[in-house]
Amino acid sequence: MTSTGIRLHAPAPGWSITADVVVVGSGVAGLTAALRCEAAGLRTVVVTKARLDDGSTRWAQGGIAAALGEGDTPEQHLDDTLVAGVGLCDEEAVRILVTEGPDAVRRLIETGAQFDASSEGRLELTREGGHHRRRIAHAGGDATGAEISRALVEAVRARGVRTVENALVLDLLTDAEGHTAGVTLHVMGEGQHDGVGAVHAPAVVLATGGMGQVFSATTNPSVSTGDGVALALRAGVEVSDLEFVQFHPTVLFLGADAEGQQPLVSEAVRGEGAHLVDADGVRFMLGRHELAELAPRDIVAKGIMRRIQERDAEHMFLDARHFGAEMWEHRFPTILAACRAHGIDPVTSPIPVAPAAHYASGGVRTDSRGRTTVPGLYACGEVACTGVHGANRLASNSLLEGLVYAERIAADIAASHAENGLLTRVPRPLPYPETPEHPLLTAEARFTIQRIMTDGAGVLRSAGSLAKAADQLQRLHTDARDALAENGKTAEPGVDTWEATNLLCVARVLVAAARLREETRGCHWREDRPERDDTAWRRHIVVRLNPDRSLAVHTTDTTHFPSTLPSQAPQEQ
Numbered sequence: 358m359t360s361t362g363i364r365l366h367a368p369a370p371g372w373s374i375t376a377d378v379v380v381v382g383s384g385v386a387g388l389t390a391a392l393r394c395e396a397a398g399l400r401t402v403v404v405t406k407a408r409l410d411d412g413s414t415r416w417a418q419g420g421i422a423a424a425l426g427e428g429d430t431p432e433q434h435l436d437d438t439l440v441a442g443v444g445l446c447d448e449e450a451v452r453i454l455v456t457e458g459p460d461a462v463r464r465l466i467e468t469g470a471q472f473d474a475s476s477e478g479r480l481e482l483t484r485e486g487g488h489h490r491r492r493i494a495h496a497g498g499d500a501t502g503a504e505i506s507r508a509l510v511e512a513v514r515a516r517g518v519r520t521v522e523n524a525l526v527l528d529l530l531t532d533a534e535g536h537t538a539g540v541t542l543h544v545m546g547e548g549q550h551d552g553v554g555a556v557h558a559p560a561v562v563l564a565t566g567g568m569g570q571v572f573s574a575t576t577n578p579s580v581s582t583g584d585g586v587a588l589a590l591r592a593g594v595e596v597s598d599l600e601f602v603q604f605h606p607t608v609l610f611l612g613a614d615a616e617g618q619q620p621l622v623s624e625a626v627r628g629e630g631a632h633l634v635d636a637d638g639v640r641f642m643l644g645r646h647e648l649a650e651l652a653p654r655d656i657v658a659k660g661i662m663r664r665i666q667e668r669d670a671e672h673m674f675l676d677a678r679h680f681g682a683e684m685w686e687h688r689f690p691t692i693l694a695a696c697r698a699h700g701i702d703p704v705t706s707p708i709p710v711a712p713a714a715h716y717a718s719g720g721v722r723t724d725s726r727g728r729t730t731v732p733g734l735y736a737c738g739e740v741a742c743t744g745v746h747g748a749n750r751l752a753s754n755s756l757l758e759g760l761v762y763a764e765r766i767a768a769d770i771a772a773s774h775a776e777n778g779l780l781t782r783v784p785r786p787l788p789y790p791e792t793p794e795h796p797l798l799t800a801e802a803r804f805t806i807q808r809i810m811t812d813g814a815g816v817l818r819s820a821g822s823l824a825k826a827a828d829q830l831q832r833l834h835t836d837a838r839d840a841l842a843e844n845g846k847t848a849e850p851g852v853d854t855w856e857a858t859n860l861l862c863v864a865r866v867l868v869a870a871a872r873l874r875e876e877t878r879g880c881h882w883r884e885d886r887p888e889r890d891d892t893a894w895r896r897h898i899v900v901r902l903n904p905d906r907s908l909a910v911h912t913t914d915t916t917h918f919p920s921t922l923p924s925q926a927p928q929e930q
Contacts, residue, residue: 606654681704
């Protein structure tokens with residue numbers, strides 16, 4: 358894979374450190390990879406955009422799915438995952454997930470994570486949408502992510518893993534052979550390092566999380582601006598299936614104009630018996646699917662949106678008044694507090710809910726060992742596309758995927774080090790170019806991009822809405838490019854302008870893939886193409902960035918998830 362030569366407009370690195378492995382991100386995937394690499398004797402550096410415990414993992418409520426309960430099996434977990442993925446899961450990747458998952462969860466417990474258990478010491482397991490068995494382990498009632506994050510952060514600090522916090526990763530460094538040589542990054546605020554610098558390492562693990570901030574309303578924290586996917590694209594890496602953005606069905610509705618991170622109402626609330634109702638109290642999911650409110654997320658989100666349209670409403674309701682105060686306070690204390698903070702008491706009133714952007718099922722294309730199309734670059738967690746999720750992620754598989762594939766990445770890096778000595782060499786990155794290759798958008802462009810994407814590429818999509826979004830995004834891209842070419846002007850380098858530029862990059866790819874996929878499948882809903890088309894579209898869409906910043910888009914020939922070898926004959930767009 359040849360590098361595009363594109364990088365963000367930024368000062369040259371003013372400092373550098375050297376490591377065997379640099380892990381970018383501090384969620385369950387990043388910290389697990391770092392701990393396993395450190396345990397293998399590799400000099401490991403963790404770079405994270407905020408504090409170690411500030412990523413998306415700590416916001417996860419429901420839990421982590423694994424076949425840990427009596428009577429449950431990995432095969433049953435596999436079947437549920439394949440159904441949710443609507444024909445696009447890579448079965449080998451899913452089989453790895455469900456067979457290695459139970460032991461990975463046990464190792465997480467050994468690391469210090471404390472899950473809710475009965476008085477006899479057995480894990481308390483719940484159900485969520487798409488699962489036919491209780492297999493969701495949870496902690497603190499509805500604070501699973503916070504507990505996992507706590508345990509992993511404590512382990513990282515206890516083992517003395519080197520960390521660089523409050524650091525936005527900028528671009529991938531490569532050597533003359535196209536092999537990974539580290540990353541550039543900008544450290545915000547005071548600390549051991551400040552400003553733009555570099556971590557030189559022959560192995561880089563991207564675990565940067567999602568890109569939910571590309572939409573106006575999302576469950577993702579403000580740091581989820583698609584930085585990892587954008588970095589990968591600029592480095593010439595292929596991404597896959599970015600059109601499959603999961604919109605969580607039940608997000609606390611704060612008003613039609615609400616923007617930014619919105620409070621999530623976990624699927625586990627429905628798993629414990631809450632009902633979706635309209636303003637008249639009618640359970641509208643009955644008869645739409647055999648699992649009613651516990652159908653896969655794409656089906657529930659569509660059911661809510663259709664009922665909203667039918668009733669000319671802004672939202673639906675989640676009714677769990679029958680839980681009673683004691684259950685709310687014990688089982689869902691986080692959600693209860695969030696609702697009450699916004700003037701809603703779920704003990705006495707139904708909760709207003711509507712879908713919001715939640716999870717990217719696609720991302721940086723990897724193989725079963727987390728390797729991307731650039732040697733030495735790995736990806737895991739939400740930033741990656743392993744083939745596990747297909748067209749729609751099964752509830753609570755995300756934490757498990759981050760855990761399992763992070764362990765596989767660490768094992769692969771350690772094996773390469775032991776067998777081939779690949780990590781004994783000192784990285785020699787290509788010289789940092791003097792001329793900026795990629796113009797920056799203004800910070801205000803972030804909100805423009807979010808409105809464009811919400812209007813044109815949200816839950817409801819059509820050829821017309823996507824074409825309009827593509828034109829508007831292209832105008833932003835062209836204006837920034839022309840300003841740089843004509844008078845050398847670009848926005849001032851900084852966190853806000855780098856984030857806005859990353860958001861435009863991932864938005865263009867998402868819309869290009871959504872326009873190409875002329876069907877409705879999983880969490881990709883085309884109003885003008887309402888049916889699933891297995892003959893034409895049971896395949897993956899792969900995108901990379903050309904050196905001139907145009908997009909090269911193609912589909913795979915088969916349903917099999919493609920290898921990480923460079924693809925052939927892409928179409929120009």
